[in-house]
Amino acid sequence: MNRTRTxxxxxxxxxxxxxxxxxxxxSGSGSGDASKAPSPETVKTDAAALxxxxxxxxxxxxxxxxxxxxxxxNADFQKTYPNIKIKRVSRSFDDLVKTLRLALSGADAPDVxxxxxxxxQMGEFVKAGQLxxxxxxxxxxxxxxxxxxxxxxxxxxxxxxxxxGSGSLFGMPQVGEVVGIFSNAAKLKTLGINPPKTWxxxxxxxxxxxxxxxxxxxxxxxxxxxxxxxFGVVQGRFTKAEDIRTLGFGQSGxxxxxxxxxxAARTLVDWVDKGYFSPGFNGLDYDPAWQGFTKGKGxxxxxxxWLQADLSAAMKSDVTFSLPPAPEAGGTPVTTxxxxxxxxxxxxxxxxxxxxxxxxxxxxxxAMKVLAENGNLPVVETAxxxxxxxxxxxxxxxxxxxxxxxGLVPYLDWATPTMGDTLGxxxxxxxxxxxxxxxxxxxLQKDYSEFTSK
Amino acid sequence: MEARARAHGPPGEPRRIGYLFVLPAFLxxxxxxxxxxxxxxxxxxxxxxxxxxxxWAGLSNYREVLTDERLRASFTHALVLMLFFAVVxxxxxxxxxxxxxxxxxxxxxxxxxxxxxxxxxxxVVIAVAWRRIYAPDGSINAVLRSIGLESWTRGWLGExxxxxxxxxxxxxxxxxxxxxxxxxxxxxxxxxxxxxxARLDGAGAVRExxxxxxxxxxxxxxxxxxxxxxxxxxxxxxxxxxxSGGPGHTTTVPSYEVYRQAFELGQVGLACTIGVCLTVIxxxxxxVITRVGDRGAD
Numbered sequence: 001m002n003r004t005r006t007x008x009x010x011x012x013x014x015x016x017x018x019x020x021x022x023x024x025x026x027s028g029s030g031s032g033d034a035s036k037a038p039s040p041e042t043v044k045t046d047a048a049a050l051x052x053x054x055x056x057x058x059x060x061x062x063x064x065x066x067x068x069x070x071x072x073x074n075a076d077f078q079k080t081y082p083n084i085k086i087k088r089v090s091r092s093f094d095d096l097v098k099t100l101r102l103a104l105s106g107a108d109a110p111d112v113x114x115x116x117x118x119x120x121q122m123g124e125f126v127k128a129g130q131l132x133x134x135x136x137x138x139x140x141x142x143x144x145x146x147x148x149x150x151x152x153x154x155x156x157x158x159x160x161x162x163x164x165g166s167g168s169l170f171g172m173p174q175v176g177e178v179v180g181i182f183s184n185a186a187k188l189k190t191l192g193i194n195p196p197k198t199w200x201x202x203x204x205x206x207x208x209x210x211x212x213x214x215x216x217x218x219x220x221x222x223x224x225x226x227x228x229x230x231f232g233v234v235q236g237r238f239t240k241a242e243d244i245r246t247l248g249f250g251q252s253g254x255x256x257x258x259x260x261x262x263x264a265a266r267t268l269v270d271w272v273d274k275g276y277f278s279p280g281f282n283g284l285d286y287d288p289a290w291q292g293f294t295k296g297k298g299x300x301x302x303x304x305x306w307l308q309a310d311l312s313a314a315m316k317s318d319v320t321f322s323l324p325p326a327p328e329a330g331g332t333p334v335t336t337x338x339x340x341x342x343x344x345x346x347x348x349x350x351x352x353x354x355x356x357x358x359x360x361x362x363x364x365x366x367a368m369k370v371l372a373e374n375g376n377l378p379v380v381e382t383a384x385x386x387x388x389x390x391x392x393x394x395x396x397x398x399x400x401x402x403x404x405x406x407g408l409v410p411y412l413d414w415a416t417p418t419m420g421d422t423l424g425x426x427x428x429x430x431x432x433x434x435x436x437x438x439x440x441x442x443x444l445q446k447d448y449s450e451f452t453s454k
Numbered sequence: 455m456e457a458r459a460r461a462h463g464p465p466g467e468p469r470r471i472g473y474l475f476v477l478p479a480f481l482x483x484x485x486x487x488x489x490x491x492x493x494x495x496x497x498x499x500x501x502x503x504x505x506x507x508x509x510w511a512g513l514s515n516y517r518e519v520l521t522d523e524r525l526r527a528s529f530t531h532a533l534v535l536m537l538f539f540a541v542v543x544x545x546x547x548x549x550x551x552x553x554x555x556x557x558x559x560x561x562x563x564x565x566x567x568x569x570x571x572x573x574x575x576x577x578v579v580i581a582v583a584w585r586r587i588y589a590p591d592g593s594i595n596a597v598l599r600s601i602g603l604e605s606w607t608r609g610w611l612g613e614x615x616x617x618x619x620x621x622x623x624x625x626x627x628x629x630x631x632x633x634x635x636x637x638x639x640x641x642x643x644x645x646x647x648x649x650x651x652a653r654l655d656g657a658g659a660v661r662e663x664x665x666x667x668x669x670x671x672x673x674x675x676x677x678x679x680x681x682x683x684x685x686x687x688x689x690x691x692x693x694x695x696x697x698s699g700g701p702g703h704t705t706t707v708p709s710y711e712v713y714r715q716a717f718e719l720g721q722v723g724l725a726c727t728i729g730v731c732l733t734v735i736x737x738x739x740x741x742v743i744t745r746v747g748d749r750g751a752d
Contacts, residue, residue, distance in 0.1 A: 023500065023502075023507050023508045023509070023510070024497055024500055024502045024507075024508040024722070097717075098717055101504055101505065101717075101720075104505075105504075105505055120718060120719060120720055124503060124505055124720055125505070127505070127506065128503075128505035128506045130505070221612070222585075222609070222611060222612055222697070222698075222700070223698060224698055224700050224701075278590070279590055279609075280589075280590030280607075280608055280609025280612060281590075281609065281612070282609055282612025282613070282700075282701050283588065283589065283590055283608065283609020283610055283611045283612025283613060283617075283701075284589060284590050284609055284612065285585065285589065288589065417718075417719045417720065418719060420718075421699075421714070421718075424698075424700070425699075425700060425701075425702045425703050426702075428612075428700055428701040428702050429701070429702045432612075432613075432614060432701060432702075434614060434702060
């Protein structure tokens, strides 16, 4: 009896292993073939002449103004090119991030997808040869002229997927993102604070707000990542933009443990010591935190342009947005920013020219206008668009200025696949004073150097 | 078809024919449980990102689980959560069940429902609700403030010393009802004669509990412990929704690490390894619990 059972178990185990007895992933995706990439001359840009095509598009433009712009643009595209049928599959951001990996390696892969810029998404797909190099299309359509280098960089990889921030273009974003300082204008007035223009003025404003019993700087950091944006802004006060870029893109040759970065980390700790942040910030949710800001709990909020619609709706003209002051060493403001999820063409797309034509349509000058009309922040030609409200005008101007002056630096958690977690956890440690600034930076350096030395 | 009596042998012979009856169920089990499990074991021996061809890694993933400080810590956290998910609810459940069972409470059904209610609510909803309760201006701090304990208020989920117990307490709240109802059912089966005999012998309420009630519900205790221990070890949604493993890494648990490694970092091999280790631990602990429970039943 017992022996039979053992035998059966062994047999099952054997069968199970036999069934899977090949290296995982060997029968999945085809690897990228650079020789197949078309040259700019062979790219067919006349979408009307491509015959009947169906494009399956996976996007995550599901919220408010995002949904409106993509619906408008899709409808326009269908009207302009009736021969190309768009089959749209819309998913939430979280859902897209989780399912894209499987979808791309499956047999029935979509043609156009929105892939997050990060190494764990776009980088991995490039490495696996699942995305099409867009350089020929960029030349054919003139994307490289309209999109500034700093914007194209955040969707660029080396063909092996190892280097981020340079190399070939693999995606085209529609919208921009910029982190800056939201101020409660009404509060500033009652406190008698002039909108700070320099870092020294900002420090003084924080101190004044604190002394008058206000929460100077709103922060809800339960989710771990919000403090990263605050740190990014403060880092721009001390560290040079190109140094931050090396670190943020995870390119080799950078160093976290520098006097400049240490100063930035110390500043955060100093703000904690002085009680500038929302009480209990490490246990406070991000959303309730900014919602509290709209209700007058706090004077400043360091956050991204993605809050524009919500903050503007709640606070009307009582809220303003500005770039962080220029670095203490002089120059123009440096701040964290980037783009929305870029649209990319999959290697399995049946008609890549049609896919490129669609992406070109989504990112055309007319599309930028549609984006702005629906309350999105257009990634290029920003300053020429009309913003939906006063806060939007601030943000459009800020993004236009910072991208023109080359002051945009990447999100720090883009550096390595593990950096999002390392940065979030270590900043929580730092703010809770479990780690000294030096030790926290060493932990970041360890993550960074382990990755870049590979 | 013609019914035909077998010529020889007692019923049920040959014994091996039994396997034929088990076969359909076994097939389903094999396809949906055994095969994935074995596949996971197999994948755990690879370095694989889920996209490109994996490379053979031997036992290096297992070595990493044992040596990586953070992964090891996640298992420790799961064991701490076990205290809150299984041990504390057991005591609470025993106490509540004993009281509800003994006292002729009016509306017993109502109380039973109330106690059991957390089990009916989805874990995600529970996590969101508790996140608000623990928030810096949430209800717990409001209560503390109202009784003059302003200095005790804090962002509970963001404090290094309190985050894990705070999450654990949600588990206690969640599991106590299940344990209580299970034990109540067990106690309902105990013959009244036993209590009468105990009372005639002069036993008080406490004595009665230890001499009659407790030994009789041994089986239910084993079941309750098995269920709650498994729930503790495989917690994912609660951590994901409340702390994301923070502050720092003080509340990560193995299943959260599986998710992180597989979906965020693309380390499918390592994720499988963590999963396999977790399975082995759950299996070992439930094995011990059922063994101990069974011995009592004999």
